[in-house]
Amino acid sequence: MADPSSYRPKPGEIPDSPGVYRFRDEHRRVIYVGKAKSLRQRLANYFQDLANLHPRTRTMVTTAASVEWTVVSTEVEALQLEYSWIKEYDPRFNVKYRDDKSYPYLAVTMNEQFPRVQVMRGHKKKGVRYFGPYGHAWAIRDTVDLLLRVFPVRTCSAGVFKNAARTGRPCLLGYIGKCSAPCVGRVSAEEHRELADEFCDFMAGRTGAYLRRLEERMTRAAEEMEYERAARLRDDIGALKKAMEKSAVVLADATDADLIAVAEDELEAAVQIFHVRGGRVRGQRGWVTDKVEEVTTGALVEHALQQLYGEESGDAVPKEVLVPALPDPLEPVQQWLTDRRGSGVSLRIPQRGDKKALMETVQRNAQQALALHKTKRASDLTTRSRALEEIAEALGLDSAPLRVECYDISHLQGDDVVASMVVFEDGLQRKSEYRRFQIKGFQGQDDVRSMHEVITRRFRRYLAEKEKTGEWAGDGTDAAADGEILTADGSPLADLAEDDGRPKRFAYPPQLVVVDGGQPQVAAAQRALDELGIDDIAVCGLAKRLEEVWVPGEDDPVVLPRTSEGLYLLQRVRDEAHRFAIGYQRTKRAKRFRAGPLDEVPGLGDTRKRALIKHFGSVKKLRAATVDQIREVPGIGLKTAETIAAALAQAAPAAPAVNTATGEIMEDVQDTAYGTTPDAAGEPVPTGAPDE
Numbered sequence: 001m002a003d004p005s006s007y008r009p010k011p012g013e014i015p016d017s018p019g020v021y022r023f024r025d026e027h028r029r030v031i032y033v034g035k036a037k038s039l040r041q042r043l044a045n046y047f048q049d050l051a052n053l054h055p056r057t058r059t060m061v062t063t064a065a066s067v068e069w070t071v072v073s074t075e076v077e078a079l080q081l082e083y084s085w086i087k088e089y090d091p092r093f094n095v096k097y098r099d100d101k102s103y104p105y106l107a108v109t110m111n112e113q114f115p116r117v118q119v120m121r122g123h124k125k126k127g128v129r130y131f132g133p134y135g136h137a138w139a140i141r142d143t144v145d146l147l148l149r150v151f152p153v154r155t156c157s158a159g160v161f162k163n164a165a166r167t168g169r170p171c172l173l174g175y176i177g178k179c180s181a182p183c184v185g186r187v188s189a190e191e192h193r194e195l196a197d198e199f200c201d202f203m204a205g206r207t208g209a210y211l212r213r214l215e216e217r218m219t220r221a222a223e224e225m226e227y228e229r230a231a232r233l234r235d236d237i238g239a240l241k242k243a244m245e246k247s248a249v250v251l252a253d254a255t256d257a258d259l260i261a262v263a264e265d266e267l268e269a270a271v272q273i274f275h276v277r278g279g280r281v282r283g284q285r286g287w288v289t290d291k292v293e294e295v296t297t298g299a300l301v302e303h304a305l306q307q308l309y310g311e312e313s314g315d316a317v318p319k320e321v322l323v324p325a326l327p328d329p330l331e332p333v334q335q336w337l338t339d340r341r342g343s344g345v346s347l348r349i350p351q352r353g354d355k356k357a358l359m360e361t362v363q364r365n366a367q368q369a370l371a372l373h374k375t376k377r378a379s380d381l382t383t384r385s386r387a388l389e390e391i392a393e394a395l396g397l398d399s400a401p402l403r404v405e406c407y408d409i410s411h412l413q414g415d416d417v418v419a420s421m422v423v424f425e426d427g428l429q430r431k432s433e434y435r436r437f438q439i440k441g442f443q444g445q446d447d448v449r450s451m452h453e454v455i456t457r458r459f460r461r462y463l464a465e466k467e468k469t470g471e472w473a474g475d476g477t478d479a480a481a482d483g484e485i486l487t488a489d490g491s492p493l494a495d496l497a498e499d500d501g502r503p504k505r506f507a508y509p510p511q512l513v514v515v516d517g518g519q520p521q522v523a524a525a526q527r528a529l530d531e532l533g534i535d536d537i538a539v540c541g542l543a544k545r546l547e548e549v550w551v552p553g554e555d556d557p558v559v560l561p562r563t564s565e566g567l568y569l570l571q572r573v574r575d576e577a578h579r580f581a582i583g584y585q586r587t588k589r590a591k592r593f594r595a596g597p598l599d600e601v602p603g604l605g606d607t608r609k610r611a612l613i614k615h616f617g618s619v620k621k622l623r624a625a626t627v628d629q630i631r632e633v634p635g636i637g638l639k640t641a642e643t644i645a646a647a648l649a650q651a652a653p654a655a656p657a658v659n660t661a662t663g664e665i666m667e668d669v670q671d672t673a674y675g676t677t678p679d680a681a682g683e684p685v686p687t688g689a690p691d692e
Helices: 039-046 055-063 075-089 137-147 158-167 189-203 208-223 227-245 297-309 330-341 353-395 447-468 519-532 565-594 606-616 619-624 627-631 638-650
Strands: 019-024 030-036 066-071 105-108 117-120 129-131 257-264 268-277 280-290 320-322 346-348 403-412 415-425 435-438 512-516 538-543 548-550 676-678 684-686
Touching: 019 039, 019 075, 030 039, 030 055, 030 075, 039 066, 075 297, 075 330, 105 137, 105 189, 117 137, 129 189, 137 189, 137 227, 189 208, 208 227, 257 297, 257 353, 268 297, 268 353, 280 297, 280 353, 297 330, 330 346, 353 565, 403 447, 403 565, 415 447, 415 565, 435 447, 435 565, 447 512, 447 519, 512 519, 512 565, 519 538, 538 565, 606 619, 619 638, 627 638
Parallel strands: 257 320, 320 346, 403 512, 512 538
Antiparallel strands: 019 030, 019 066, 105 117, 105 129, 257 268, 268 280, 403 415, 415 435, 538 548, 676 684
16 A cells, blocks of 8 residues: 555646646556646645545555646646546546446448448447447347338348349348348349438438328329228338337427436446437437546536547537536536537536426436346345455465466367466456467477466566566566467567556556466466565466365365355356367367468468469469469469469378268369368369458
């Protein structure tokens, strides 16, 4: 625990101007980001007598080890920079709204030649029209199913669309009239785009004019005694009205507005948002947050606005935002919203009428969401706390291990040896900090030696970073020696940037290291830490046979009761490390099995590999080709052709392929790694893109 006076800046050093400040802990990790109209006045509030601070603020300033700031010109710039830094650094003491799912949107891909209607989650893409969000994906599908009768827009995937175009036969929706079948040319691209535009207009709330046109066409068809067409139009009108009933009118003046309500107690807060477009509720979402800092309702509203509109622009930001309390100060937030929209935005508290009544409904939803969250979380939070306490007691730790790292080794008979590292913080997975390792220090199967190598490499990184920040007088070990460490997406972990402050770093140490195994693996992990001079990290192992917990230097294991929450948590950590390692090992094995002789050619990428196989039909024919014949392939020059010919001449011919349908040996061997495979007749058939 740090003394705030040890890093308190001198009053004259802090500027009396708008800006954004960051508190960092002893590992240079950013733990809090805030903004201020006057940096000098705001920071002075943190460095007063600890007894006068809010308990959460007191915890933050005693966890921090330094503070720094950036001066900006206006409060609007401070708001923008604060949002960017919170998103970048993910500080543990800032308000972070969270929910248990990614809300689905109804999306229309207007950026494609033939727009497609589909359910989309995650980040919004340019050129795509979004409607929602919806509480459930099935609600979107119900709405789309009703509207496709009137607006038969394409809903199929790219693969289905291309296959229908190739065969000349539409899918089932095309046959039953719920798709206009542009894949087979029933409508042109322009006609299909008009249908998509009408679909978007209807979803955007412009429903009255379209219904009137349909009613006029129905009446005219009846007068002309075209009763079948009139009946179809009647059914279309019924389908549209049924879809409209799913979102009843709540604001009679066809207002576009977002309503935000907050329900809170001393520890947590729930936020509910209703998206009203054309007077109808078009979407709803909600978040919950721990109040890890002392914060007012107005500040919670401000954080919700940042979360809601930080990545939005244009019409996605409505003209009117109704809130239960206004941020203080109001002007910078309102100006920021106006800049995001490109025109004026009204941010206010509804006082009377339909808007106030609707706000009360949103408020009730927020209160119910908070109550439901507390009901779900109470047992989870209690269980996690009890599990960590049981682990600390069983292993003789001074405090509960808030950060636990678990390591597992995986291989197939000594080939493709890999390791995984998973991280649990406060009993919960932190997948952004998972890591994968390739074992390259030796060949063959030796789990103990592999564990020693992995622990050494991981904590050598930790010491190297401590040396950078001046916390450790090390021996100058070069962290680049551990360049084989991979991140969770398989890319090499770059050198750590000094003074970066992001949380996803090897420089953040655990309180407990768990290894998958018994005494030998535990001893190897402890030996690696001892060799590096690290003596403040506990080590234990969990053996699968009897689920025994092994600690270094003990001949007998620690046996936790089968009903122990601590044992359950250790099992979850171990199983997650095992799953992560197995997945990586299988990926490497599959990639090795699919490898072909062209993979040994330096500088030859996947595109040119596919072009070569497509041109010659097989690796065997490519091996028999001359340099001049290889040069005929687009993108292959003289030097590359010579390199390919030399590499194939040195490589051993592939084993003959067997046609599984007939049992015959085929002479023309196809290389499945580059996008072809033989069919029953022995002809090459594309299999898609090669494995990356």
